[in-house]
Each structure stands twice: as C-alpha cells, then as structure tokens.
Amino acid sequence: GESVGLHLPTLSVQEGDNSIINCAYSNSASDYFIWYKQESGKGPQFIIDIRSNMDKRQGQRVTVLLNKTVKHLSLQIAATQPGDSAVYFCAEKSGATNKLIFGTGTLLAVQP
C-alpha cells in the first residue's frame, strides 16, 4: 500500500456545516459499497452502505451517492458535529470474488 499515513487526505469543516467525503473506486464489477468511520484506537464502525443497483441512499444525517459511470462514491454528512471527527473509509466488494477492498481514507476534522 501507499504511504499515506502522514499525508492522509484531510477535510476540515466548521461545526454545523455539511461535509462531503469522496472516494474513487477501481472495480467496475463491484456490487456493494460501504462507508466506515474509524476513531483513534478503535475498529471500523459501519455508517451506511449502498448496493450497485442504487444511486442514492439516506440514513440519519448521512447520505451516500454512487455514480457508477465514473466509479465515484461520496458520503455526505449533514450538520457536522465534533463527534464526527474521525477517519472515513469507503470499501467496495467485488461481485465476482467477494473481496472487500478498502480505500485510502479521509481524515475529517471538525472545528468547533
């Protein structure tokens, strides 16, 4: 993997603003996508998922958008709160092999 530890993409937002975290995936055969949140010292925590036959799914304060044409996934967080500060990962699952591959991750920093 690439050494992105000290160069993790960072998104800095003000508390109360909306956040949009983007992810480009590589496999056009992927049939399932998941967004995870990971806080320091903890394991990944499920946020929301979407299947390839959908282009949008909404949860509580979160929305995932899927654009299969350009292989792009985004996570929108409404009214971002300090507790949302974490690293966010997208993951794609291959429909052919069932491999679940994670993206690089984005650090979301919420400023009070």
Next chain:
Amino acid sequence: TAGITQAPTSQILAAGRSMTLRCTQDMRHNAMYWYRQDLGLGLRLIHYSNTAGTTGKGEVPDGYSVSRANTDDFPLTLASAVPSQTSVYFCASIGGRFMNTEAFFGQGTRLTVV
C-alpha cells in the same frame, strides 16, 4: 452478544516464531476477511473466505496463511514472523444471501514482532 471475537487482543512475538490469530463469529456469515492496518494507514486485505472450505488471497497475502474448516472460525497464521508484520489485525464478516449486508468487524489484535 452476537458478533465477531478476536484473540488475543495484543501480543508481542519474537521474530521467527509462529503465531495464530483467532477469529470467531456467531452470525453464520459465509464471507470472512482478514485485514492489517498499519499506523495511520488504511486496511489492506490479507486473505478472505467466501464459505467454509474455501479461501482466497487478498492484497498482501505473503507470510500469512488461513483456513476455514467451518463457518464460524477463520484463523490467521504467521508461520515465521518478521518485524514488518507488526500491525493491527482486524477480522470481518459479511452475511446475506449475496454477501451484501453490513460487514462486522472484530475489535482487532495488536501484534508487535520484535
């Protein structure tokens, strides 16, 4: 409580020694996965299994082996540990008929190879 259990929580291992990281789930999920996460980085897939009796290689399989004798257990073995295998290891599983439901993660095993 249903979920995935990993053991041990942490371990310090001498280089050259072997070790098996255990992973057990009680959700009857077919697909299981092993990842490693190095400091400040994302999760990289080591090995996976779609069903009992089958396994497959992930992104970084070298130096690791797995087995899937039954649905519940998916142990990861390091035959001869090296310092570069120092990492946090996570086990995960996915259920559903088409393996497209939420993936559950274990709490992680922190391994230090010295």
